[in-house]
Amino acid sequence: MTASLRERGVRAVVLDIEGTTTPMAFVHEVLFSYARTHLEAFIRDPAHADLVQDLATQFATEHGGEAEVMGAPPWRSGDNVERLDSVITYVLWLMDRDRKSPALKTLQGYIWEIGYHAGQLRGATFADVPPALRRWRSDGLTLAIYSSGSVLAQQLIFSMTDDGDLTPLISHFFDTMVGPKRSAGSYTRIASALALGPAHILFLSDVAAELDAARAAGWQVILTVRPDHVAPNPGGYEQVTTFDALQ
Numbered sequence: 001m002t003a004s005l006r007e008r009g010v011r012a013v014v015l016d017i018e019g020t021t022t023p024m025a026f027v028h029e030v031l032f033s034y035a036r037t038h039l040e041a042f043i044r045d046p047a048h049a050d051l052v053q054d055l056a057t058q059f060a061t062e063h064g065g066e067a068e069v070m071g072a073p074p075w076r077s078g079d080n081v082e083r084l085d086s087v088i089t090y091v092l093w094l095m096d097r098d099r100k101s102p103a104l105k106t107l108q109g110y111i112w113e114i115g116y117h118a119g120q121l122r123g124a125t126f127a128d129v130p131p132a133l134r135r136w137r138s139d140g141l142t143l144a145i146y147s148s149g150s151v152l153a154q155q156l157i158f159s160m161t162d163d164g165d166l167t168p169l170i171s172h173f174f175d176t177m178v179g180p181k182r183s184a185g186s187y188t189r190i191a192s193a194l195a196l197g198p199a200h201i202l203f204l205s206d207v208a209a210e211l212d213a214a215r216a217a218g219w220q221v222i223l224t225v226r227p228d229h230v231a232p233n234p235g236g237y238e239q240v241t242t243f244d245a246l247q
């Protein structure tokens with residue numbers, strides 16, 4: 001039996017989402033496909049003109065960097081129709097590659113928000129996750145999310161689940177605005193935001209390279225191995241298949 005979180009000195013648990021709290025299949029087959037299906041209607045909806053204008057500027061800037069090195073489709077910034085066409089073509093190109101584009105993450109969050117509020121989407125977690133969040137919270141631990149999905153997307157996943165609204169249990173949501181998930185500096189910035197020494201923070205993720213970065217920042221780390229995919233564990237990290245194991 002492993003030591004309890006209290007015995008390990010853990011005061012905050014920071015969780016990845018995809019492959020950790022939530023099935024990868026939900027993210028890929030439900031969320032990503034919903035965003036793709038509803039992309040064009042969202043972009044062309046006149047009610048979203050201001051939002052889309054902002055996003056188009058961000059995508060045009062990102063595209064400038066992509067086009068040179070990554071062979072992104074050409075960008076046409078002529079009239080409004082051409083610009084919207086360019087955004088849609090470029091976003092589909094990003095989606096095909098699962099690119100960690102901040103503007104794409106923002107756009108997906110907006111599209112999902114509509115889906116959740118329309119009752120077409122519900123947040124998904126593994127069955128052991130809601131009781132673990134409640135247990136850790138009642139033990140006085142601080143809970144936070146760190147995911148490449150936008151903060152809005154993260155809050156949506158946890159706010160409308162079959163177990164109700166889990167967001168009151170979670171005090172902080174971090175996305176890649178804090179830095180890349182495989183960079184130690186991101187974890188240092190999160191520790192500052194949590195106002196805790198790094199050794200008091202436990203990071204749970206299914207990606208060993210993310211654990212490498214968190215450990216380099218002085219965090220405790222545990223690899224999550226979920227039924228829908230076996231996470232490679234080249235560093236031999238401690239691993240769990242359920243949060244029931246983390247008391």
Ligand SMILES: [Mg+2]
Pocket residue numbers: 016017018019020205206207
């Ligand atoms: Mg993950």
